[in-house]
Amino acid sequence: DAKTTQPPSMDCAEGRAANLPCNHSTISGNEYVYWYRQIHSQGPQYIIHGLKNNETNEMASLIITEDRKSSTLILPHATLRDTAVYYCIALRGVSSNTGKLIFGQGTTLQVKP
Amino acid sequence: GAVVSQHPSWVICKSGTSVKIECRSLDFQATTMFWYRQFPKQSLMLMATSNEGSKATYEQGVEKDKFLINHASLTLSTLTVTSAHPEDSSFYICSARERRGGYEQYFGPGTRLTVT
Numbered sequence: 091d092a093k094t095t096q097p098p099s100m101d102c103a104e105g106r107a108a109n110l111p112c113n114h115s116t117i118s119g120n121e122y123v124y125w126y127r128q129i130h131s132q133g134p135q136y137i138i139h140g141l142k143n144n145e146t147n148e149m150a151s152l153i154i155t156e157d158r159k160s161s162t163l164i165l166p167h168a169t170l171r172d173t174a175v176y177y178c179i180a181l182r183g184v185s186s187n188t189g190k191l192i193f194g195q196g197t198t199l200q201v202k203p
Numbered sequence: 204g205a206v207v208s209q210h211p212s213w214v215i216c217k218s219g220t221s222v223k224i225e226c227r228s229l230d231f232q233a234t235t236m237f238w239y240r241q242f243p244k245q246s247l248m249l250m251a252t253s254n255e256g257s258k259a260t261y262e263q264g265v266e267k268d269k270f271l272i273n274h275a276s277l278t279l280s281t282l283t284v285t286s287a288h289p290e291d292s293s294f295y296i297c298s299a300r301e302r303r304g305g306y307e308q309y310f311g312p313g314t315r316l317t318v319t
Contacts (some may be wrong), residue, residue, distance in 0.1 A: 133207070133209075134296070191249070191308060
């Protein structure tokens with residue numbers, strides 16, 4: 091699975107959009123981009139995933155560049171409860187029962203009042 | 204969404220004893236379960252992958268005789284830390300994969316193990 095690169099930390103003001111970038115320049119055509127987050131001392135929580143089209147759900151939006159070498163997770167109106175470590179993971183084997191979620195260092199997002 | 208539970212949520216044991224951690228998928232059948240370990244201020248590290256009724260596949264560097272994994276059913280996996288030592292103190296997190304269209308993967312709340 092492709093390696094991903096994320097900034098170690100980011101700050102965001104409460105109520106503003108949080109834009110978390112992820113670089114995955116070596117991603118292959120059958121690898122999905124997954125985003126999870128981990129609030130302190132809890133298990134990771136699934137946020138969203140996508141292949142090449144932009145995706146949106148009740149939690150966030152995922153924007154993937156046309157060349158698929160990078161993506162951005164957008165939390166439209168960040169709240170203090172969104173303070174967490176956010177992980178971007180490239181994963182193959184979504185449509186078959188293969189593939190393992192391998193976590194990098196992620197981005198620590200601090201939402202400030 | 205699907206729920207994965209772990210028991211216990213925290214445990215303290217003495218050095219040399221064994222500890223068992225249970226992971227259950229509450230409202231779905233898990234095709235595969237995963238065990239992760241997380242040390243303070245570090246990311247999650249995958250320890251092993253297990254399928255129901257099969258032997259677990261361990262990641263490189265993880266001692267399979269020390270971390271025994273049993274995947275007895277489609278809803279239950281257990282991790283036993285044998286002869287625990289203080290360096291095994293960590294946050295252990297299980298994850299279960301469900302077949303729903305593609306495969307969705309959900310995480311438990313974690314178990315904090317402290318070995319004294």
